[in-house]
Amino acid sequence: MAALRNFKPLFDRVLIEKFAAATKSKGGVLLPEASLGKVLKGTVVATGPGNVNEKGDLIPTSVKVGDKVMLPEYGGTKLNMEDKELYLYRDGDLLGVFTD
Amino acid sequence: MAALRNFKPLFDRVLIEKFAAATKSKGGVLLPEASLGKVLKGTVVATGPGNVNEKGDLIPTSVKVGDKVMLPEYGGTKLNMEDKELYLYRDGDLLGVFTD
């Protein structure tokens, strides 16, 4: 997923494209729609500049474009952009980064 | 939309004129009134000076007149000015800027 060309989140917001939901179980069995749990992993496609703290210093976001991240179960604002379903999170709400 | 001549928002407030709602689908079909979703994009027509932080420094707004911005689904104060429907947001509530 290339970085989003024409949209820049503001402040400490991070734009995420979620991984596609696994439609087959590990054994290769097709999963019924209902059992497709929430997708809680995604790729960073754009980040804001970060927040300015009380001292006036800019604290950049802790993730960068291309990072694979673990998402919280709740929160995230859904945006439809470039025919894609993207989600806007605050940097501080992201749980962690996959490093492999 | 020219910048608003005679009104200056205060503090970190930003005055927005929303894009007109798309009345036709991409295929050119006239959309029924009910299906016109919320317009969540708009143009900045005026900004306040920003907020003063605890150190006494002025932190200007992160957007400027003419920027095209993504709006949150909720919030915004509706104002009728110069026969237009304008909306006042806090700078921090704006989601992002379209950069093309």
Next chain:
Amino acid sequence: MAALRNFKPLFDRVLIEKFAAATKSKGGVLLPEASLGKVLKGTVVATGPGNVNEKGDLIPTSVKVGDKVMLPEYGGTKLNMEDKELYLYRDGDLLGVFTD
């Protein structure tokens, strides 16, 4: 409306005299009482000195006597003074200033 002679608001409070409600429509038709919406514009007749921030610096109000301002839809404390209906707002609650 001359500045109020004998009353000085405290801290960041601003005393406002609201514009008179328009009793005729633009076409000159007398408006029924019920349709007189809230008056959300007014003139600053007195301001407090401002607030002292954590550093001990005085941050003056962002408006001054004579400014024409846009008021929020809610809030404001009604005071009867010098036979006038005046309203006390916090500086931070005022939406913007008319600059023409």
Next chain:
Amino acid sequence: MAALRNFKPLFDRVLIEKFAAATKSKGGVLLPEASLGKVLKGTVVATGPGNVNEKGDLIPTSVKVGDKVMLPEYGGTKLNMEDKELYLYRDGDLLGVFTD
């Protein structure tokens, strides 16, 4: 009303003696008990030293003994002292000072 001799409020508290309620209308007509609105004006009879801010500086109260002040409609702790009904407010809750 002389300053209260033997009681010193603490921190940013201010002790107020309210003006007597007007029992006659401007035309001299005796007002029925029920119509005696709240008295929202009073005289400062004692003040605390003020609050210490995060830097350790003492920020004195913005009013002094003898000031005539406008009181908020709600709040204030009623104290019976020296056979008088006095009220204790926080400095920050007082609306303004009469300067004539």
Next chain:
Amino acid sequence: MAALRNFKPLFDRVLIEKFAAATKSKGGVLLPEASLGKVLKGTVVATGPGNVNEKGDLIPTSVKVGDKVMLPEYGGTKLNMEDKELYLYRDGDLLGVFTD
């Protein structure tokens, strides 16, 4: 009431022994139990060291052992110590000090 020998409140807490409730009216008439209002005056019998502010400075309590103070109507933790009913307040909740 001598200072409490063997108990030291922590932080900005102040230990108070309340004045005995007046059992007779000013005219000398014995007051029925029900009419004995709350006792809102007391003597300081022990104080904590105070609180440390964000700068790391210790801000001592504003009252000292032996001070006669006005208590708020609500709050205060009742402790039974040395066969006495004592009350623990935060320094900031005390209303004022009697200075005669």
Next chain:
Amino acid sequence: MAALRNFKPLFDRVLIEKFAAATKSKGGVLLPEASLGKVLKGTVVATGPGNVNEKGDLIPTSVKVGDKVMLPEYGGTKLNMEDKELYLYRDGDLLGVFTD
């Protein structure tokens, strides 16, 4: 009660072993189970290092191992350790220290 050897509370937490509940009245009469009030006194068996304030300085706990302390009526997390019932409090919630 020796200090707890193998457990170190984190931040400003303090581990307390409560005094045993008095089972006899002062006159030596055995107290019925129901009348055994809450035990609000205990001994400090372990403390955390304290909290780091906004300046980055470590503010140690105000009590140390071996102190006899007065506990608040509510709060405290019960832990079973070394076959004992211990309680974890925040340093700031402890009411005072017995100094004899």
Next chain:
Amino acid sequence: MAALRNFKPLFDRVLIEKFAAATKSKGGVLLPEASLGKVLKGTVVATGPGNVNEKGDLIPTSVKVGDKVMLPEYGGTKLNMEDKELYLYRDGDLLGVFTD
């Protein structure tokens, strides 16, 4: 339990693998499923970098990989990773560290 290779928590989050629940009582008797209380002990398998305070300094987490910690009764986000049930806590919510 080796440190988790490919996942790095963000900010002050700490990833924990809980101890297995004791299935036998101390006397060796098999415990019924229902009586298996909550497991409130676990091992740190990954930590975030910590939080940046208002001064812009990074305050690292107070625990490190391999520490055995006491968990609060509530809170913690369950994550399924590498076929394991792991839990994400905030550093500040961890109660203490076992030091033997």
